[in-house]
Every structure is written in C-alpha cells, then in structure tokens.
Amino acid sequence: MGWNIIRVVTLLVYLFMFLPVVIVILLAFNSSQFGSFPLTGFTFHWFDVLWNDASIVRALKTSLILGSMTALVSTTLGIMAALALVRYNFPGKNFIATLLIAPILVPEVVLAVALLLFLRWLELPKNFFMLLLGHVIFTLPFVVLVVQARLTGIRRDYEEASMSLGANPLQTFFQITLPLMLPAVLAGLLFAFTISFDDVTGTLFWKPAGTETVPTQIFAMLRNSISPQINALGTVMIAITVLLPLLGAALTRRLSRTPQS
Template identity: 45%
Template sequence: MTRYRKPLTSLVGACTTSLVLLAIYLFLLAPLLVVVLMAFNTSSYMVFPPEGFTLKWFVAFFRDSMFVEALRTSAVLGVTSAAVATVIGVPAALALVRYRFRGREFLNSLFLAPILFPGVVLAIALLVYYSRLKILGSFIGLVLAHVLVIVPYVIRTVSANLYGVDEALEEASLNLGAGRWRTFFEITLPLIRSGMVSGAIFAFIMSFDELVIALFLSGARMTTLPVRIFNFLEYNSDPTIAAISTVLLCVTLLVSVFVPPRYLGF
C-alpha cells in the first residue's frame, strides 16, 4: 500500500514546500519590488496593477536641486570613506592574518566591534564628541565616522582572501631576496586583489546607505541622500521618493555585481 501512496504524498509535499518558499521570498522582496513599480507608475498613489509607464518621477528628482546635491554628497562621501577604509583595513588584515603576536585576538574583536554596535549609541557619542572638537557638520568628521563602521567589512573580506592564499608564495619571494615592500606589492597585493575590491565595494555600499550616524552628524549645510529621504518620509510620501530609491538601488546593484558570491554575506 505505502508503495502506491508515497509518490502522491511526496508530490503534495513538494508543492507545499514550493508554495511556502515562494511566499517567504515574496515577503522578502515585496517592499523593493513595490518601490520600483511605484517609481514607473503614472498614478501618484500605489495602484495594482500599475496604470501606466512614466519617467516623470525621475525627471522630478533630477530637477530637485536639494536631492541631487544630496546624491552628490553621498557619492563623494562613499568613495572617500571606502578609499580610506581600504588603505587602513588592508594592512590591519595583513597583520591579523599573517603575524602571531600578543593581543592579536583582542585587536581582532576591537576592530570588528563597530559592526554589532548599535548605530544610535555611536551616533550620539560622536555627536557629543564632535561638538566638543568643534567639527560637527564637517565633511571630514562624517568621513572618519563612516570609516569606523565600514572598515570591519574590508578587514573581513581581505582576511578571508588572505587565508586562501598560500603563504609559501610570499616566503619564496622573501627567500629569493625581494624585500618586504617588493613582496607585498608584487606578490601579496595581486593575490588579494579580489578580496580588496569586494571589501572596498562593500565599504562603499555601507557608507552610501548609512543613515543614523549621518542623521546625527550632518548639519543643514551638508546632507546625505538617505538622510534627505528619511526627513522627507517622516512627513510626506510622494513617488519622487520611489524614483530616488530606485536610483539608489540601481547604484548599489551595479557596484555589487563586481563582488564574487563567496564574499556575499554580512
């Protein structure tokens, strides 16, 4: 009997599984899909199915100098912070992976700590601190704050890459008489390029999307795009925001295409 019943139950089982998974994926992706649909929809209210196709909300965005200025600030901030984070993070990862020294584990947890740290606590701490140093609302202050929270991503991806690289290659280079610097630039650096690029891209995305710290630290003179969107959304809602969000989403997706899947994670 069971021999005959089994295929049917397993078919029902497979269908249920697929439906459950589909529902979970729908839940996970619905908000992003709806924002993109809204951005191209003629109606200013969310109607489903969409009424018609338009680009007017994108035009409205690019006509709004405040939003365009915020986009520019976010892009410059993201690139600068990611560059600084890479320059600081790569040597740190090199030391943590390639050398044995006292306090190594402590430094490792200290350097990665900002990832799990509540953003709002860091934001208020930096607000108080910057106002004492009189650098509140400055670009350099925002860069340094973002560097702190994005370096862990650089350290993590570069470390993962370094663990996969055979140390013998570096040793061979040293034994053959190349100096430490030459070994670093000609052997280590080319070998960890993919980890470095992925780390830098992650760092850029994290800075580009970061809200809480920028909200506390940026003044009226300088605002990032997420902060501008947040402030707007607190009191209004308008498909222009959907268009901006879609632009933001596209920037993120475009750059993350260059990250190999094995580095994707959190």
C-alpha cells in the first residue's frame, strides 16, 4: 500500500512538471490562433510565421552563436582548471577551487546584478563581449565539476608511461589524457551550451540594447499577449534543449565503451 501511494504521488509530480510543456507543444500545432482546447486542427503555420519573422530569426541566431561561444570558452577554461586542480598542488588551491564553484552557490539574479554593478563601476558599456563573459562565469563551474570528476578517475600512470617513452607533456595531453576524458568534455560542452541557450535572468541584465536571445524574445512577446508564435518558439527551444543532451548522452556512452588504443 505504501509503495502504491509513492508511485501515485511520483506520477502526479511528473504530470505537474511536464504537462505544461506538453500543452505548449500541442498548442504550437493548433490551427486556431487562440490557445484553447479542444484543438481545432493540425498545422505548421505558426512555425512558418516564426521563420518569416526577422526578429525571432535574429534572436535564434544570437542564442546559437552565444551558446556555441560560451560552450567553447567554458570548456577550454574548464579543462585547464580541472587539470590544475587535480594534477598539481599549489598555494591557494582550495580557495581557487571554491572560487570556481561559487557561481553555482550564488543565486543567479544576485550574480547578474553584481556583474552589472561591477561593469558600471568600471564604466564599461554593455556589449556582446560582456554578455559572453557573464555566461562563461555562470557555466564554467558545471564544466569544471564534470571534467574534474572524470579526471580524478584517470590514473596518472598512463601519463607517466607516455612521458617515459619520450612524449612531452603537450603530446601526452592530446594523445592520452584528452581521449580518456573526452566523454566528460563533451558532457561539459553540452551543459554549457544548454545552460547558456536557456538563460534568461542573467541575459536580461547583461545584454546590450537591441540584442535579444530566444528566452528574452519570448519574455518580450509575453508582455503583449500569448500568441501561437510563442508556443511555436517555445517548442523549438524545447526541442533544442532536450535533443542535444540526449544526443550528447548517447555519444558519451558510445565513447565510454570504445576501447582506447
């Protein structure tokens, strides 16, 4: 009886979490311009409207460029930070490790306001580079944690054996260490992209005037009315943020099973 209650409660929690998402997806294909049930017909018209809306296409391009650049910078810095924290001992190591993880512990709105005030104190205008910097600060801890966990499980003997056979540290990293931790690197890359692509709180504070991402574009559209375009744009966003992690998980699993030569 107790387990049955737990199953029912669990099912209700999942319904509460995901039913609104399902409703948004269904309404995106509804032929009616009013978001109501029952559905009056099936259509791709609202996606065609999205494609022909210059502001939405521009916001999507901005989100993809920003997410890709954030993922690239955060992953590169995350790999170097994880290598330093796992493989080397130096003064202030614990402090630096805590500093790298701190953005996860601080509420995002506090972090957004703090960075905005810091930029104003430096008398720097808001621009795309500052927006990228904010996203990197917010996503870097996730990459560090994922790569660091993987790197801890890689024995140092492999790297020492490589260098004893004549390879320099750079060759050892690219031929031994990086292939062994590649699943974690790809996971961190996808984490950084997805978090950056979905971010709305920090982006609202950091974005320059005239620059919109997909989340901020949806937020701006909601100020006027709830239109089918919002449902269609939300569906596109859901597809990107769900399919990419699934693809990354499948690729990571495949790489983990592939024997390293």
